[in-house]
Amino acid sequence: MKTSLLILAAGIGSRYGGLKQIDPVGPRGERILDYSIFDALRAGFGKIVFVIRPDFEEMFKKEIGNKFTPFCDVAYCYQTLDALPAPFQCPPARIKPWGTAHAIMVSEKVIEEPFAVINADDFYGRESFQLMNQYLQSIPQSFPDDYAMVGYILRNTLSDHGSVSRGVCESDEQSFLRKIVEIVNIEKYDDKAGYTAPDGSRKLLSGAEIVSMNLWGFTSSFYAHLRRHFVLFLEKNVNNIKAEYFITEVIDTLIKTGQARIKVLKTGCSWFGVTYKEDRENVIRSVRKLVDRGEYPENLMEGLCRIKDSR
Numbered sequence: 001m002k003t004s005l006l007i008l009a010a011g012i013g014s015r016y017g018g019l020k021q022i023d024p025v026g027p028r029g030e031r032i033l034d035y036s037i038f039d040a041l042r043a044g045f046g047k048i049v050f051v052i053r054p055d056f057e058e059m060f061k062k063e064i065g066n067k068f069t070p071f072c073d074v075a076y077c078y079q080t081l082d083a084l085p086a087p088f089q090c091p092p093a094r095i096k097p098w099g100t101a102h103a104i105m106v107s108e109k110v111i112e113e114p115f116a117v118i119n120a121d122d123f124y125g126r127e128s129f130q131l132m133n134q135y136l137q138s139i140p141q142s143f144p145d146d147y148a149m150v151g152y153i154l155r156n157t158l159s160d161h162g163s164v165s166r167g168v169c170e171s172d173e174q175s176f177l178r179k180i181v182e183i184v185n186i187e188k189y190d191d192k193a194g195y196t197a198p199d200g201s202r203k204l205l206s207g208a209e210i211v212s213m214n215l216w217g218f219t220s221s222f223y224a225h226l227r228r229h230f231v232l233f234l235e236k237n238v239n240n241i242k243a244e245y246f247i248t249e250v251i252d253t254l255i256k257t258g259q260a261r262i263k264v265l266k267t268g269c270s271w272f273g274v275t276y277k278e279d280r281e282n283v284i285r286s287v288r289k290l291v292d293r294g295e296y297p298e299n300l301m302e303g304l305c306r307i308k309d310s311r
Contacts, residue, residue: 002046003136008103009120010053010079025283033120043129047073051103075110088234099244108223117216125269145260148217155207157271158188161278167212177262
């Protein structure tokens with residue numbers, strides 16, 4: 001069965017300051033999402049779909065998308081502020097995209113098969129894509145609302161340069177997600193972590209908690225849920241220019257109402273990304289170490305040729 005990888009690349013990197021999705025971090029100028037695509041293709045994914053903004057379409061295709069067309073099917077969809085169901089209209093003052101769940105919604109016309117969702121600016125690790133593709137391949141047609149999420153160990157996802165927000169996961173005995181608690185301003189303390197609660201008290205975390213880094217797996221049945229919940233979201237928030245429609249909010253509702261199950265696929269991979277400008281040097285060093293250990297080729301394009309030849 002063909003599976004697709006949906007890459008969310010339309011967001012504005014406000015804290016980072018620019019289009020961090022296309023900053024080079026590899027030895028031959030590779031970007032983070034180049035490594036994600038490499039990992040996905042060697043894990044067995046067959047199609048790559050990019051969610052982008054029309055204003056940087058030409059640059060994105062030239063710098064990134066076009067180089068993957070020799071190795072797999074490539075498609076594009078566009079997250080725009082006016083991509084709303086009738087009768088809703090975008091407020092003139094709104095600048096930010098409508099959020100991650102809305103970004104997935106705009107891909108409905110180009111994806112029919114099971115698919116994974118990732119952020120363009122996050123490095124997820126080889127095992128994560130293997131786990132996800134194996135799960136997507138195993139979803140029976142009789143249970144189309146069985147979805148999945150790759151869960152990371154919190155200490156493997158923290159930044160040395162500032163606080164982060166993480167969705168801390170609670171699962172049942174069968175590793176199905178019970179709930180995600182979004183915790184903001186988490187900071188690193190050695191191999192542990194801590195944050196300030198709304199009441200001002202300081203809370204400590206062990207660092208071993210399982211968190212979501214927005215690597216999700218869905219079947220096409222997820223689109224109907226997204227469309228239905230987006231209408232409810234807009235009824236309350238269409239005139240709030242800062243409100244965003246998030247994946248986690250939809251997932252939380254589906255779990256609570258028993259409409260879907262989400263399997264948590266635990267991984268020991270280290271996640272890294274560029275939340276802050278200072279993170280980029282750490283990403284470059286981390287990628288270099290992985291290349292030196294032989295986990296990635298020195299030249300990623302040559303590695304993709306070998307993957308293609310082996311199929």
